[in-house]
Amino acid sequence: MKKVIKLIWVLPILIFGCKEVKEEKPITPPNVIWINADDLGRELACYGNPDIKTPNLDQLAQQGTLYTNAYANAPICSSSRSSQIAGMYPTTINCLDHRTINMTELQDGIKPITEYFKEAGYFIANGSGRDYLKKGGKRDYNFIPDIKYPANDWSERAKGQPFFAQVQIKYPHRVFERHEQNPINPETVTLPGCYPDHPLLKADWALYLESVQKCDDIVGWVMKRLEDEGLADNTAIFFFGDHGRPHLRDKQFLYEGGLQIPLIVRLPEHVDAGKIDKRLVSLVDVAATSLELAGIESKHKMHGKVFIGDEQEKRDYVFGFRQRAGDAPDAIRSITDGRYKLIWNQEPERPWMQLSSYKRSEYPAFTVYRVLHKNGELKAPYNQFMADSRPEFEFFDLETDPHEFNNLVSNRDYQEHFNRLKSVLQNNLKEYDKNQIPESEETIQKGKNGSQKYFKTKMKKLGLPEAPSDEELLLYWNKTLIKAN
Template sequence: MNSLKHHILSGLFMWVLSMQAQQRPNILWINADDLGLELGCYGNLDLKTPNIDRLAKQGVLYKRAYATAPICSASRSSMITGMYPTSVNSQDHRTINMTPLPDGIEPITTYFRRAGYFCSNGNSHNMSRGGKGDFNFLAENIFDGTDWRQRKEGQPFFAQVQIHEPHRDFVKDKEHPISADKVTLPACYPNHPLLRADWAMYLESVQACDKQVGIILDRLEKDGLAENTIVFFFGDNGRPHLRDKQFLYEGGLQVPLIVRYPDHFKSKVIEKELVSLIDVSATSLELVEIKLPNYLQGNIFLGKKASKREFVYGFRDRAGDAVENMRSICNGRYKLIWNRTPDRPWMQLSSYKKAQYPAFSLYNVLYKKGELAAPFNQFMVATKPEIELFDLKKDPLEFNNLADSKKYQKIKEQLFQEISTQMVAFEKNRIPEGEKTIEKAKASSLKYYVEKIKTHNPLFTADTTDEELLKDWENRLLKK
């Protein structure tokens, strides 16, 4: 009898929990791979992004949102846990010796599930397929499925939909092609025809991303879920160009962030408030009234408990065969980059970039000829300064390092004290990779490089020169 009573009470409890859960809004993360701020709603007039622009008009757009890392796997590991990459030993890109999450730390899907949510991760091009995860830690069954339509009737969901574009290889937009002659190339790159052609292809890929966003939003509307779903749209890291992705400059860390919740959040643009993608996790849980675990390192930036962030931090360790140790801190006006491996050049070999970035070969060839003008040639030096300091208001391109200027010593000392203190806590669980692991990563990256360049030219090998690669890029991108 006691057993029957317990069974009835247990069932009643689960029913009540289910009824409570149905009152909660859904959460949808739309995550675009390698997307910078090149969108109409962020002021870029060289491309057409009507769907993302429409989302921005209906929601809250943040102009100062930052990824925690300028590369996908570290950034994504951070978002799904609400922790900085080093705090969950996920700082190296596609960690070879993965470890479980530290004791007590769980993916945030654990907390959604406990509250009755269905958790999915899907591919925007085919929602029956799993979307990109790319987490640098060991864990099982982080998601329940690939599509919010797979949930039980009436069950709330936490869904991610992954959009591959505008990650390289870029895709053409035959409906709205973009002329390389008419684009406004960012001033952080030399105005070279090859780079203009590459940039135009990037913008066409952003337009492809926008079409996917439209399909996702229309699907949500068709399912009658738009009014009760909080949509977060963002890029996982900055844009896929030479001085951007994999680096802690603005182009590598700054991402779009738009949040829409009909009848709850008024449409507006947040110009100056700093937001980190690590905050998306905490905010998502808070907005559906799920109690936050006390270890989360993100802030709540929307809702009744919203608070302003004083600093955003950036983390860069090994990316493929390019081994680095960089940290950054930004207070909105000034950014300090702490290069903890200053003996390595910015242009050290990155097989990924050598295979897929025409700028990588172009810079090398022009520099050898003495034809890479200032300030672009700064990127080619053999070693880096340990500290870089930039005034983002006066120098948004981050070319004028103020670290040695007497006028800026106070702000330099303040930011360095802050970052060096915080890293003691943020890096407590970081496990540096050993030499054998690094060599294994380098071998894997070299294999990737050879396979990739052979898709463009079967005669290419690991010894193919920058001059040969450059000629191939010119044949492919500049042919009339």
């Protein structure tokens, strides 16, 4: 396999006017680091958000390439992380149901890329942010056996041994945390257009942005450490969110907010520094690209495409997948070509706002929407989300409707694009979905029981009844988020 990046640490041997010929240093395999932020959308200063300060990620983008059209292929952590580490779509490895209850082994010769790195002589590590030395990083894989990481930290490798390390950052996953140095005023933030202008939602959004700033702090710590240890010039760094942002219409759904992620890649010697890349990239591509950078060939054909260097492959479409999440069973698939977006609700009888005990306990918007709707105060287009059922297909023009409110399925002017995406999606799902094992009603009930137990425990912790009314929850959120400010 060709190397996609020729990692040379010296100037060309012959330079005009230079009498000396410098000896070339031996080419050594690059280290590869994944910095994986939990539940992070594109709300960074380097992506144009004016309400937030992310100096370390801004610097990383200046030193590398910022990808403006990168997507996760599942809008929830365990499904996405399983897909990332295998370089395969989560349905193909039976990993789409969140925290899959009836896990299976990876089939068809598929292996996590950690195995390929180990076989090539790499040291592998997985640690948790600044707690790297004390605590292993989040895995959340939906297959067996679990990956055994020999260490949390790359410092435990043999001298000169290349490494593949993951740094797992818990931010901005809920529960959000305040950023004491750079607090954000809820009254001045700009909510995404898919949400109504409501004081509770703005307060929640401001806390989300502060948690993103805490993520940025840890990225700065990682970058400084690489510099201090003399590793920066021979390390490829991939920074990304494991899926989209943790808000009502985003996480767990295949709308843009649930799948859009930031992706910044800094290569050794800062190749392509300051570049902005507008191509479609899927998070499933990071595994294939990481192996290619290290000159390692996978034994199984990955769904991921190489998006860096001489061997890069063009991606025409990005696919999205959603199945059961806690006590909210579902089956949704999506496809986009970057301009047009098709969502296939395979169980359209389920409402968008079916009970999700996790979201009801953690997301103020879940309660705000229910109370406003009950009182007839949730206006269009936001009230669409409260419908008793969904259309089987949703089709959007992302250029004119980036918040995905105007379903164009019945619009004759768009039939050609709708039919094209529908055909590509359904044809590809014949392969991608073939290994997905449907959960039995008994298994789904186990998922529901676990989520509802979580909800009761959370309510007790908050000092609320086990089964609070929406009005009681709303009072709690007002007291916590509004009065606290």
